[in-house]
Amino acid sequence: MSGADQRLPPGFEALDPYVDTWALETADQRAKQRLVTPEAERTAFYEAAKPLLTKALGFLDGKPIGQFDEREARLMDLMLSLAHVSLAVEVQRANEAKHAQGAKHITIVRSAAAAP
Amino acid sequence: MNVQVPQFLRSDATDMAGLGTSPIPAEPYYRPEFFELEREAIFRRTWLQIGHVSELPRPGTFIVRPVEVANASVLLTRGRDGAIRAFHNVCTHRGTQLVSEAEGARTSFTCPYHAWTFGNDGELRAAPDAERFYVDTADCALKKIAVDVCAGLIFINLAPSPKESLREFLGEMAEQLEALPVAKATTFSEYVYDIDANWKLTYDNFQENYHLRVVHPDTSGAGIGPDNPFGYPLSFGFFGPHRSQTIWLNPAATVEPIQGMAYGKLAEFAVGEGLGGLPANPAYLALFPNFFMLGSIGTPFSHTVMPISATRSRGVIRFYWVGDDDSASKRFAREYSTAAGVDIHSEDRAIIEAGQQGLNSGALKHIHFQEQEVLLRHFFQTVMDHVDAYRATLSDPS
Numbered sequence: 001m002s003g004a005d006q007r008l009p010p011g012f013e014a015l016d017p018y019v020d021t022w023a024l025e026t027a028d029q030r031a032k033q034r035l036v037t038p039e040a041e042r043t044a045f046y047e048a049a050k051p052l053l054t055k056a057l058g059f060l061d062g063k064p065i066g067q068f069d070e071r072e073a074r075l076m077d078l079m080l081s082l083a084h085v086s087l088a089v090e091v092q093r094a095n096e097a098k099h100a101q102g103a104k105h106i107t108i109v110r111s112a113a114a115a116p
Numbered sequence: 117m118n119v120q121v122p123q124f125l126r127s128d129a130t131d132m133a134g135l136g137t138s139p140i141p142a143e144p145y146y147r148p149e150f151f152e153l154e155r156e157a158i159f160r161r162t163w164l165q166i167g168h169v170s171e172l173p174r175p176g177t178f179i180v181r182p183v184e185v186a187n188a189s190v191l192l193t194r195g196r197d198g199a200i201r202a203f204h205n206v207c208t209h210r211g212t213q214l215v216s217e218a219e220g221a222r223t224s225f226t227c228p229y230h231a232w233t234f235g236n237d238g239e240l241r242a243a244p245d246a247e248r249f250y251v252d253t254a255d256c257a258l259k260k261i262a263v264d265v266c267a268g269l270i271f272i273n274l275a276p277s278p279k280e281s282l283r284e285f286l287g288e289m290a291e292q293l294e295a296l297p298v299a300k301a302t303t304f305s306e307y308v309y310d311i312d313a314n315w316k317l318t319y320d321n322f323q324e325n326y327h328l329r330v331v332h333p334d335t336s337g338a339g340i341g342p343d344n345p346f347g348y349p350l351s352f353g354f355f356g357p358h359r360s361q362t363i364w365l366n367p368a369a370t371v372e373p374i375q376g377m378a379y380g381k382l383a384e385f386a387v388g389e390g391l392g393g394l395p396a397n398p399a400y401l402a403l404f405p406n407f408f409m410l411g412s413i414g415t416p417f418s419h420t421v422m423p424i425s426a427t428r429s430r431g432v433i434r435f436y437w438v439g440d441d442d443s444a445s446k447r448f449a450r451e452y453s454t455a456a457g458v459d460i461h462s463e464d465r466a467i468i469e470a471g472q473q474g475l476n477s478g479a480l481k482h483i484h485f486q487e488q489e490v491l492l493r494h495f496f497q498t499v500m501d502h503v504d505a506y507r508a509t510l511s512d513p514s
Contacts, residue, residue: 027305027451031458050374060444076444083378083452087459090372092334103462110306112450113440 008078009059009071012052015078018045022081023074028108030077034084035100042096046089049082133354135493139482144499145314146475151426154499157506158405159185160274163285165407165420167192167270168436170302171219172200178236179219180205184430185315185423186274190261191215191225193236202263202272203238208256234258267293268301268436269418289358292401296411297391298418301436305454309431309465313472315423316499318431319406321468322419323359323491325349331467335460337375341366348488350397357404357498359491362397363412378452379414381445386413389438402491404498414453419461427472433461 007019021037022045024030034042056079060072068076088096144150164183171179172194179192189205191214207214207227214225214234224241226233233242238258246253262273264282267290271282283290293299311318321327325347328336340347349361371379386392391413398412409418415435422430435454441447474480485493 027454028307030451031455053374053377057445057448065441065444065447076447079444079448080451083374083448084455086372086374086452087455090374091337091456092459095334099459099462102466103458105311105465106307106309106458106462108305108307108454108458110304111441111454112305112435112437112447113303 007071008075012075014048018078019074023077024081025077027111030081030084031108034088035103042085042088046085049078053079053082133494135497139484140496142475142480142483145317146427148426153503153506155185157502162405163271163273163282165269166190166272169265169268176223177221180215189213190272195237200263200270201238202261203258204261207232208258266290267299269298288355289401289403292399296409297416297438298409298436300390300438302439303437305435305450307433307458311429311431311465311469312427313429313468314427315406315421315429317471318429318468319421320492321464322408324489326488331463332460338365338369341369352490354494359402359494361400361491363400365397378449381449382414382453385446415457417457427476433457
């Protein structure tokens with residue numbers, strides 16, 4: 001995949017298989033996706049994205065959030081989904097299934113505002 | 117008054133703060149009759165946290181917030197003069213709810229029924245065919261609600277003439293609130309939940325750490341540790357109807373990779389946001405009746421429990437931030453912190469509902485608070501003081 005087909009900035013092609021599921025626009029969508037995704041898929045995303053987190057944030061920090069193009073915005077959303085998924089993989093571990101039952105009753109209605 | 121508890125040993129202060137050690141009656145946690153008393157004795161006459169100044173960032177902005185326990189909808193506006201005003205969201209013609217949006221920017225509000233139009237100062241600006249009414253438009257302004265601000269937090273008081281100012285009500289708590297991130301905050305993240313539980317039972321969960329290791333075995337993080345397996349606080353404080361605790365943190369807590377990265381970034385950003393001077397052991401400030409706030413760098417959140425009925429409530433949690441998300445790293449760290457809060461509070465919500473189901477059966481005449489649940493005892497006593505004072509006014513016609 002290259003050129004116009006590329007959905008993520010160069011250097012992050014390894015995350016392309018996760019775009020459809022995890023490049024979600026709102027915090028609540030990301031939180032809920034974590035809750036409904038089977039453990040194997042969740043872990044696969046974590047394992048693929050975690051090694052690229054520092055690189056991704058370093059790359060994205062070079063530009064104001066409000067000026068992200070579509071690919072950069074997608075990469076940002078993937079990393080934000082990683083924040084949610086890492087709580088399942090790193091913190092909740094075997095208790096994630098039980099946790100998901102309760103967490104579905106909570107709705108994130110607002111993320112902090114983005115600077116223009 | 118501050119009560120220092122000998123660290124992690126059973127305290128001799130079994131009668132902490134003069135609150136006694138008696139069992140607590142269970143009925144106030146589920147009986148509709150008691151809820152009706154609380155509605156009048158507390159929520160129609162006490163300062164209630166309703167918003168934050170960042171929600172009214174410039175003249176002409178407004179928000180509308182429900183206060184179910186008072187059957188009220190509150191319209192908050194910022195006028196051309198910069199002042200924040202609060203009104204009942206009720207057209208003075210025939211009582212129609214005036215504004216249906218939750219927020220927006222508009223300097224006048226037109227009733228959807230007969231098109232009476234009010235300014236954001238509450239004055240009636242125009243009414244179609246006004247000369248046919250038997251009342252002056254000057255006497256038809258929106259009904260004002262007392263409003264004031266402390267530490268960026270907006271409070272209202274639904275009493276026609278509050279018996280004390282917000283500053284008098286907050287006392288020493290005002291200064292403590294003003295030292296927290298919320299006082300400088302310009303934005304926030306928010307999540308909400310509905311819960312089948314009494315507002316006090318819900319609120320109580322967040323006033324004690326006794327449950328941490330059972331309900332939050334994985335998410336307690338630095339809140340518990342071998343030196344302090346229950347995560348008991350370092351100290352308690354009592355300030356009139358309000359209370360506080362100083363949170364203990366385990367300096368040797370295990371930190372997971374992404375967790376460590378997120379909270380490390382938040383600590384770095386806090387210095388740049390003028391928050392570097394916050395104490396390592398955060399303050400937990402609880403304002404009567406239904407608001408508390410944790411003043412830590414990584415989790416600077418407030419939690420308001422809005423009563424709906426004797427056995428139903430609504431929770432609003434806000435993480436207050438200084439400055440917009442001006443970088444990807446900041447956005448990531450803030451989202452992590454908010455998501456971690458959801459994890460913990462969803463565990464709380466589930467166990468609180470289980471507690472309510474048990475109480476609703478009427479099987480228990482009393483519940484029990486241990487020494488380290490003293491904030492719950494203080495809260496309950498404060499509720500009873502208000503209810504008793506209100507009952508006295510009912511029986512004394514003078």
